[in-house]
Amino acid sequence: MNDVVIYAVVSLSVIGVASAVILYFVAQKFKVFEDPAIDVVEKALPGANCGGCGYAGCRAFAEALVRSGKEKQTLEGLNCPVGGNPVMAEIARILGLEAEEKEPQIAVVRCNGTPANAPHKVAFEGATTCYFAHSLFAGESGCPYGCLGLGDCVAACIFDAIHMDPETGLPVVNDKCVACGACVDACPRNIIELRNKGKKDRRIYVCCVNQEKGGPARKNCSVACIGCGKCVKVCPFDAITMENNLAYIDFEKCKLCRKCVEECPTGAILEINFPPRKAAAQPGEGKPEKVPSEGVEKNENSNA
Amino acid sequence: MLKTFKTGGVHPEEYKLSGSSPISVLPLPEKVFIPVSQHLGAPAKVLVKKGDPVKAGQMIARGEAFISAHIHSSVSGKVSRIDEVTDPSGYRRMAVIIDVEGDEWEEHIDRSQEIVREITLDQKGIIQKINEMGIVGMGGATFPSHVKLMVPEGKKAEILIINGVECEPYLTSDHRLMLERGEEIMVGIRILMKGLGVTRAIIGIENNKPDAVNYMKSLAAGEDGIDVVPLKVKYPQGAEKQLIKALINREVPSGRLPIEVGAIVHNVGTAFAVYEAVQKNKPLFERVVTVTGKTVKNPSNFMVRIGTPVSHLISSAGGVLEETGKIIAGGPMMGKALTSLDVPVIKGTSGILLIRSDESRRVEQNTCIRCGRCISACPMGLEPWLLGKLISHQEYERAEKERIMDCMECGSCHFICPAGIPLLDWIRVGKSRVGQIIRSRGK
């Protein structure tokens, strides 16, 4: 009986020691040289592996940073949207370089097709993915550009930063957003855009991506951009451009003067996080109000 | 023992409600909406402008790409405007909108009922004529017919297969066409055979239409090289590859066209349209449309001008819209749900089906119980449950290896699934995604 125990202990120990010796030599022989800076840089990164930087993960990004730092002496074009400026500054310090400041950004949903603004005309049924619904029809409201509300963006987000609002049926972005861009890629209709966060989180943007002419656009949604061009004229900074019946505000040029918001006849331009105005103190800031009809009618006539 | 295809297939309830109602000519609507993209391939280029007077049969849009088809006016009148209208695709697309005035046809169209049997054109002339007259596949896929007649180099067409299967439930337009225009169809088949340069043709008809089988048989008796074969009822027998398998027991290889096995498939509706185009100079601007469903008082088969709004058809057949929850262009297995009543009839619209409100919603979705019925139903020998699962987890590469691109979207898997899983919805997503991957690889 005792013999068995001894044999077992001895033989297992011998196998263990032998394996350890073999492994040691193999590890020595096949050692791969890796820049120790990569490990340090990787530690400095957030470790979310979100892919927002355009690389397969934080490790791959760290490798790219170190390579770029070594070979080109610059970190230009490389940015971790999750960590933002502090992390990039830290990495630059590790690699002994200058970091370029970048405006923090946030995902912005450019559709306001709530059931009140864009009443549903048909009911969709099927696999709950926007991608499929997009291939099937224009959407429950009939707007071929508007949000389908099935949450491909929500499924794509790994930061818990975008959720469907059950009342409006539209996705809402919260503070957790790091502007990784996953939702932008996921949306089959390119409704989500990364825009600068802006001073005090204040933003002005055209909350519509409809490129139809005014008439058909308004038929489906009361807060659609009808391409009237009033905002373009009123903007003192040339920040607004008009293309395919759709206004676009360049966030680099916009000085947040809010003139366009007042001018927009359909309320398609939204202002976010501004204090309420004195004259038209409406509750629910940023929400579009009743639509003055003058500009719309003119536009429809010009199309007919 | 009747022939049919071997792998998979399902048996939906047939509901051929309009099978005994003869084709009647639908009165002209006030306005027609003729989309310039009614076929597979590039949209046609508009030739007319607002205010232009047009006659029925006049070309109003030219298909310029290789795979495209010309569009002809279906009525006489004035072009009211050229604008986007919602078509069966669910999106707004360019269309020519015409105010109907009278019913004047182009002079060169032979409007007599006389049957012209002698084929004067040669092979090249036939193909050119079919192209000129804007003929597309009438079964629903709307592939330009003249392209199908041009056999690619190195391939040889041996046999023409005429699809009179009409395996979709409810639809009866091909059935009625065979009964009432059988002689014309026979001439059309002769023309197609000449155009292809083949000496044999087989007409496949499911045996739930014994009157059509017998009538076509009696007509084919006098024709050389044309046979009529009755087939056992099974969906999707009308699919090209399945029909070829059932009739001549040849299997079209995965990802290839029927010409690979020497066969070309045309629909009976196409044969009729070809007859009218070649023998009567009549462009494709009207077709037989079945208007049917449980909420339709008089399920009918109408001869309809292209561009007629669906609402006009429904009211003529006595459709009760209050009880209707879903309107489908085409059959219940592969048709498209319409988003509005203003959608026009296009060249590929074989039927308008109204589904009762209480049947319009899908059953509650449950978890997969691995019953394997989707596998035994799939006519392509795929595993729909696996494809659905892979796609919902974004595993596109694996889905491609599991042959997702072989799927022809017949819907048998979702039809049979006891758990009500929208398998085909997911597979469609997957096909589109995998298609993108394959295309990006080719670049």
Next chain:
Amino acid sequence: MDALVVSGSPHVHADQSVKKVMYGVVYAMIPAMLVSIYFFGLGAVRVLLVSVIACMAVEYIIQKYLIRSEVTIFDGSAIITGVLLAFNVPGNLPTLILVIGAIVAIGVGKMSFGGLGKNVFNPALVGRVFLLISFPVQMTTWPVPKPLFAAAITDAITGPTPLGILKEGLAAGKTVQELMPQLPDYVGNLMTGYQGGCIGEVSALALIIGAAYMLIRRIITWHVPVSYLLSVVIFSGILWLSDPTMYVDPLFHLVTGGMMLGIFYMATDMVSSPMSPKGQIIFGAGCGIITILIRVFGAYPEGVSFAILIMNAFVPLIDRAFKPVRFGETVKR
């Protein structure tokens, strides 16, 4: 008019649901239930009721309080597990043991994998095998079958199963021919049910009637049962022909023990069997061979449960290896 519904095709569906499929299986088991009640009296009623109620209760508690999902105890799957578990135990099994079996069957066999459709093993068999290993005495003490409502089962008059008699006899060095007189006349009695054993195993005939119902309703396909049956017949037939004194004939194997129950109700469980027809045939054949291996060469007299569980574990592999024949794959001209 309400808003039009828009969805992808197909727009019509076969009139089927998970519930219909599951209750179809339950209906198919009714003949066997009636026979078991006839032979084992109130004991069978008690076992059936306790098992079904316990299974449903365990599923309810887990869904309601542990994983907080939708409660789906009435979809029929828990009832099937309950009935099958009851079929697989002796009619005099103590209630507490039966409840433990239900907890293991539903809790470990089904819900721990994620519930209906995701379990790798047949839940009822998981419960049964757990009980067999944990409570071998109680699980192999069979009441003698008695006509309806005769005496209470607690009389503890026990009779061994035909398979048990055979196994012990052969182990003691006797030949099959010597043992035959001790065994019931299997062509008559075994088919109709006058044999000792678990309550659902007793009548092959009742089980076959239910199986025919399932086949006609297309709840199960022929692939698994036929390949299972054939492999049992062929494998045991070879053994029998090689030495009729040591091995019994194939018919004996077919009608004794849990063979019919296993073939038609447990191996065919759609969740834990392969999806493709080819895979199902492989699965059935594997079950048959392992069953006979255990019965003839193993320590247990009965091997159906183990065989099916072992093959269940191979299902993912079988699913990967045996794909359906793709259309257009074999190019022939």
